[in-house]
Amino acid sequence: MMVAASLGEPLDAICWRILGRTAGVFEQALALNPGLSALGAIVPAGTLVTLPEITNAAPAMRETVKLWDLGAA
Secondary structure, eight states, rough: OOOEEOOTHHHHHHHHHHEEEETTTTTHHHHTTTTTTOOOOOETTTEEEOOOOOOSOOOOOOOOOOOOTTOOO
């Protein structure tokens, strides 16, 4: 799968935005895009990045923490 980087986006953010995870795919994305790391930590906007195909379609879930409950009084 090929996607274009947005302005100010590092590779891990692209992986998270498109695939919903970084674990296990960030390294694969680096391997699929030789020379990408030479561009720096922030991928230039519009750069086409090849991402790995994920066999497990379910994204990793992040635990949500609710700091305030404004509805309870």
